[in-house]
């Protein structure tokens with residue numbers, strides 16, 4: 001346990017790291033206290049300390065959003081339509097028939113549902129997730145389901161498309177997970193990856209206010225464009241495309257916490273941020289704000305399509 005508390009970079013193992021910010025859980029108010037985020041100068045990543053990698057039951061409460069099956073809101077339906085558009089562009093580049101897709105941390109498989117809508121060549125779809133309840137929903141929707149972490153998952157076939165959306169920042173050793181993804185890809189396969197970017201306006205504005213992109217204490221390692229591309233390269237992956245994309249979830253959670261500290265809204269363990277009635281409004285507003293900035297600004301999320309190098 002003691003090594004988790006040291007200021008050792010989880011990527012390079014060196015201790016030449018500097019303090020970046022202190023943060024706490026402003027979304028689910030899990031009883032976990034405060035954490036430091038440190039920055040490795042060599043790798044240019046942020047990492048959390050202590051890293052509660054053996055306390056997943058505590059840091060992912062029962063009401064954690066990806067575990068809860070809900071009817072999609074208008075904003076979510078718009079997002080799903082945009083997702084379908086993005087998937088169509090990626091899958092069109094993958095040749096062959098009887099394709100296989102894997103969604104790591106994919107919950108009930110809603111993303112794979114969208115993929116099957118746009119490309120009926122995907123005859124095998126599979127979810128890996130730590131939530132058993134999601135497995136029931138995924139299997140009911142016709143997906144394979146493997147209960148557990150990506151680290152413990154063993155693939156019995158290659159995949160033509162692997163999704164890791166907001167996943168890589170949740171794992172203790174992102175390099176080994178990226179290597180594993182590269183191994184699981186078919187020769188023409190693609191890895192679709194999305195993760196926060198801490199070199200962004202909202203990260204600077206809310207740096208000392210538990211910025212939403214830190215998702216404390218559930219995000220273990222955060223990247224910039226350069227540090228992520230470098231880790232992908234070292235993990236045997238080549239960048240096909242890179243885009244900054246809207247960070248509305250981070251802006252919204254950060255703003256809601258600002259209002260909470262002003263005493264204007266109530267957010268606590270029973271009323272987590274994601275369920276607050278202001279959240280859909282904030283999300284729509286900040287999605288529009290980031291959409292306008294997108295041509296000239298580094299936004300707080302990054303979307304990459306990768307293939308085997």
Ligand SMILES: [Zn+2]
Nearest residue numbers: 009012040043
């Ligand atoms: Zn490092």
